[in-house]
């Protein structure tokens with residue numbers, strides 16, 4: 001499905017702006033003002049795509065506030081529509097999930113240091129050409145940005161079908177003093193224990209169904 005320039009999106013997002021985070025680029029977002037349930041931990045998914053993963057997390061873990069960050073406005077529109085439909089189907093109100101149309105590059109300007117409890121990064125673009133390696137969302141500058149916004153000893157979970165990106169990410173992590181590796185597998189679907197709590201993303205389902213191995217790593221902030 002081609003998602004660019006869907007004409008309904010702008011109007012739809014304006015109408016449903018209570019599920020969106022807006023940022024004035026001058027001040028950092030005050031997380032305790034965002035959700036009515038202020039005291040709950042905040043988990044952020046970067047590059048949430050059409051929102052399957054974060055919606056299912058928000059449905060399952062109502063004691064956590066979720067933010068889905070996505071750079072494409074049209075994709076945010078599609079994600080929000082799906083979220084509202086999923087919650088409605090279960091007669092539930094969306095009180096613990098908001099979408100944010102912005103870029104991972106801006107995270108340190110958006111959120112205060114040590115303010116996010118957990119970060120998810122799923123099936124981010126592999127950028128296979130060496131000259132584009134800095135754009136990979138596990139490149140060292142991104143790892144530093146995540147370490148800045150996540151709380152002390154916070155956890156980041158990363159899944160990818162792309163073996164090259166996975167190997168690259170492990171190398172970047174090994175070189176980065178902000179993070180320690182606490183789990184890794186190149187075949188998530190053969191790790192029964194890890195699978196128990198696994199919520200698949202849209203890309204994950206697609207690749208796993210096609211027989212591709214799914215890589216996963218978990219890292220913890222060292223300080």
Ligand SMILES: C[S@@+](CC[C@H](N)C(=O)[O-])C[C@H]1O[C@@H](n2cnc3c(N)ncnc32)[C@H](O)[C@@H]1O
Nearest residue numbers: 047048049070071072103104122123201202203
């Ligand atoms: C390959 S898709 C994966 C979507 C979803 N996470 C999944 O696993 O099904 C990557 C998503 O990340 C978004 N994205 C890529 N770079 C980004 C960035 N720098 N900041 C925010 N979102 C980004 C893309 O627009 C796209 O929706």
